[in-house]
Amino acid sequence: MGSYFVSKRGRIMKTIYTCFCTDIIHEGHMNILREAAKYGRVVVGVLTSSQMMLYNRFPTKTTEERVEMICDIDIVDEVIVQKAIMYDDVIGEIHPDYVIHGDNWNGEWMQRIRRNIVSLLEPYGGKLIEVSFTKSPEITRIDRLMEQKLAMPEFRRHRLRRVMELTPIVKTIEVHSGLTGLIAERTQVVDEKSITQYDAMWISSLCDSTAKGKPDIELVDMTSRFHTIDEVMEVTTKPIIFDGDTGGLTEHFVYTVRTLERMGVSAVIIEDKIGLKKNSLYGTEAGQTQASIEEFCEKLRAGKNAQLSDDFMIIARVESLILEQGMEDALSRAFAYRDAGADGIMIHSRQKSPDEILKFCDKFRESDKDTPLVVVPSSFNTVTEDELVAHGVNIVIYANQLLRAAFPAMQKVAKSILKYHRGAEADDDLMSIGEILGLIEQL
DSSP states (O other): OOOEEEOTTSOEEEEEEEEEOOSSOOHHHHHHHHHHHTTEEEEEEEEOHHHHGGGTOOOSSOHHHHHHHHHTOTTOOEEEEEOSSSSHHHHHHHOOSEEEEESOOOHHHHHHHHHHHHHHHGGGTOEEEEEOOOOOHHHHHHHHHHHHHHHSHHHHHHHHHHHHHHSSSEEEEEOOSHHHHHHHHHOEEEOSSOEEEOOEEEEOHHHHHHHTTOOTTTOSOHHHHHHHHHHHHHHOOSOEEEEOTTOOSHHHHHHHHHHHHHHTOOEEEEESEESSOOOGGGGGGSOOEEOOHHHHHHHHHHHHHHOOSSSOEEEEEEOTTTTTOOHHHHHHHHHHHHHTTOSEEEEOOOOSSSHHHHHHHHHHHHHOSSSOEEEOOSSSTTOOHHHHHHTTOOEEEEOSHHHHHHHHHHHHHHHHHHHHSSSGGGGGGSOOHHHHHHHHHTO
8 A cells, every 4th residue: 555654753654645736825725734744744746837727727826836835834745746637647656545635526527536536546545535625704815816816917918828838729719708708718628537628718800790790891899899808808817819800000000909908918810901801711702902011011010019018919810821822922921920020820711621721830830930820720620639739830719619609599599489489498408597697606
C-alpha cells in the first residue's frame, strides 16, 4: 500500500495527497490541510495553468507563483505540480495512502474526477477522504471577488494572449446576448480523460445584426454593438474577439480601437474590403471590393498607434480567397499586414473543403512561425481542431452556430403552438423554467 515517510522524530507517517487549483488560500483550503495533517505527511499538488483553465478557473497567477504560495504554508510537507486534470499520473507516481478533497463534487465533470480518483486508489487499498465543504460569508466573498476580478477589463483584455500560450488552439464560439454568453461561459463536455470547454467568445456582425432583425450590411452602428458587448461582459469572464467588419473609415477605426480596449475586449478583426459591407460567404456573387494593400496597411497602423496597452490585438482578415484572387495574393497581403503591425492573420474561404485554407497556413508558416493564425470553418466544417493545430492555426471561431441553432428551434415551437392551439406539444423541445432560473441564479 501507499508511500511511507519517516519523520524527524522517527515516527512512520502515511502520505496524504490533495490538489489545489486556486490563486488564493482561504479558510476552506486550510481546513483541508489541517484535516490532511491528522493522517500523515501532506503532499499538495498544484494544477498547471493550462489544466486549471479546464476547471473554468482562469489563473491570475503563474503555476510557479502558485507553487511558491503553497510552499509558504508550514503544514505542507511537499509541493508537486499536477500536470493533468485527472489523477492517473500523480497517483501512479506517489501512491498516496489517502487523497483528501472537499465533498463539493458539483456537476458531471467533478463527479468524473471523483470516479477517477476512487478507481485509481482501490487496487492498492488507498482511500478517498471527503471533507465537508467549508461555508462562510468570507469564503463566498473571496470567491465572488476572484470571479469579478476576471471580469474586469484589465484582466479580461489580456486573457486571449494568455490563453494562446496555454492551449494548442483557442476554441471560440459566437455569442450575441447575455444568455448566449452564459452558454459559452459554462458549457463543458466531459470524457474519460479530460474536460473540454470554450476559451473565448466571438461577437459577430452577422449574428449581432440578425438577432436584431437587421441585414448584415453594417446597418447596426457601433454604439448598438457596444451595448451587446456590455450585456455579454456583465455575466461572463472569458475573452471577447470582436468582429469589426471593415473597420469603417480609418478615422473612425481609431475610436473603435480605443473604445474596445477600454471596455476590455481582447481583439478586433477587420477585413480588407471597402464600400458597402456584404457577407463574405456571398463571394464574387455580390459586388465586393478589396482594399488596396497600402490603404488597409494604413488603417492597421492607425489602429495600432491608437491603442494604449500591449494586450489588445488587431487581427487582419484576408479576403483574397473569398474573392478568388488566388493564393499568392492572399499570402502577399498577409505578410504586408503583419509588417504593418497586425497582431494576427485571419484567413477565410467559402470552399466546402479545408484544403485551400490548410495550404495557406502551411505556406504562411514556412516563413512565419509565430504570428497567430485564425480560421472560421463555417463552410469547411469537417476539419477538426487537431488538423488545424497541425497546420499552425492558433484560434478557431465557430462564428454563427448558436444563432443558427436558435432560429429553427424557436420557429418549430411557434408553429407547434399555432397548430395545436396550446403549448403542451412543444414541451419536449423546451428547457424548463426551473433550469432557466438555475442558469441565471448561478451569477
